[in-house]
Amino acid sequence: MLRAELAGVFRRRRTLGLLAGLAGLPVIAGLALYFSGSSHGHGPVFLDQVTHNGVFLALVGLVVSGQLFLPLAVSVVAGDSIAGEAAVGTLRYILTRPVRRRRLLVSKLVAIVAFAVVAALVVAASGLVTGAVLFPLGRVTTLSGFTIGLPQGVARIAAAAAVVGLSMAGLAAVGLFVSTLTEAPMGAMAATAAVFIVSLVMEGIPQLSILEPYLMTTHWMAFTDLFRVPISWTGIERDLGTQAVWGLLAGLAAWARFGTSDVTS
């Protein structure tokens, strides 16, 4: 079931298109830096380091995509998960195979998170390759000023990509829940995207700071802590903890909604 679900997601042309689009981000950023020469100290964290060390392009890719493009792609896949099956009509055939509804939800959720992790890895890999082609490579200077060897740096980039992917778990579950509410996949995708955008906006409003620790987007950048010596785990733990709570609540909501509802599509 899970294998079939994963194959269903990754064999689809749309998924490959999303991955290709995400892979393009570091390439564009890399080319821009290559031709402009420097970032003059503006832009996201790590950006000013790229021209000295191409490895950092992978991190720039993760920073840039992690806040917007990756969650957008996750919104597309998650919003489509159940609503898309309902719209095509395959949902009724899946359930009469039979597939338990709970099992279907869990497989869908795992497949969405797997997509997020793969997408983040693709961004990082694309950044590494582009960085290696356009810029020199070398020891990685961490945020705390120490340097680490190149292999160690690459390993940490892979870990960072995994963390970025897992950070999408909360959003994935919310998208899954939204997707059980409708037979219109586009609506579910848009609503899911709206959820993380609202969350990002709320993060920026000082009056709502009391809510900040609980927002699914607050700790999305925690992966940068992997580039400290020693690695600071608190942010990442908080991030994954927040995702687990959101994932659980939204997952339960999806189950409450979908577990017994009539399938009329």
Place this chain on the structure above:
Amino acid sequence: MVAEPQVTPLAIETRALTKRFGRRTAVDGVDLAVPTGTVFGFLGPNGSGKTTTIRMLLGLASPTSGTAKVLGGDMPAMSQEVLPEVGAVVEGPAFYPWLSGRDNLVRMDSLAGSAPGRRSRRQRVDEALDRVGLAPAANRRYRRYSLGMKQRLALAGALVRPARLLVLDEPTNGLDPQGMREVRALVADIAAEGTTVFLSTHLLAEVELVCSHAAVMSAGRVVAQGALSDLRSRGRRVAQLGTPDPGSAAAVLGQLPGCGEVVATGPDEVRFELGRLEPEAAVAALVRADVAVRSFVPQATSLEEAFVALTGEGFEVS
């Protein structure tokens, strides 16, 4: 799913099955009894509640009240035990447009963990495709299929696994006459292997051609069900009488209990409703009253007449 020890175990049995959507009652106290091994026609005009009933039989929707047993198991509670032995086409074909016909069937089959022998999957899929005549188009994307091919693929999907019960909702929709004939032959084949077939349709001719039993839905209720021969006899029974003396014939017949209206259909011919009257009793009464009888032809009612009488409405012929 052990069948209850009865003389004819029922493949489907519903009691007072009811489904309401808000204030509208789509299915209203339906009692179905589908004997095992029959080809059971589930007949009714579009919108009479057939598909909603089927959705409840397959556990896709929960009844508002009443119960549904399929292969001896309560639905939807026992879906996971019952459905592996049921093949279904519900409300038309539905597949992923971006996959080929074969890949669609393989994917569907691999979703259910309980599939019999994963290794046999390819073979079972190919056999099913072959059976519905889709083998040559198996590798084409579903998007490129014609409506008839889509319908066949849905049928193939129901045949990928051996089933004790096949639920087919309007399986000939979108097929040309040749395709319809093939599907009917296929249904007959499947039934001959001992599979119970529950076939919903709005086409009366289809029921006459392939079914041994039928239930008639009208406005959410079952208005008649049973063996086709029984159903036929429940319609209006009419006889044609040839006589040189239609006037006295009408007078005699009019006095018989249970006999209906007498209509002159020619100078020496009348047609009348037999009602509950046996044909031989009518002839005897006419002869006793010295009415000359030249010919007497009781007319077998067609199913159509029977069903129009039962539902009070016609069926679309499309």
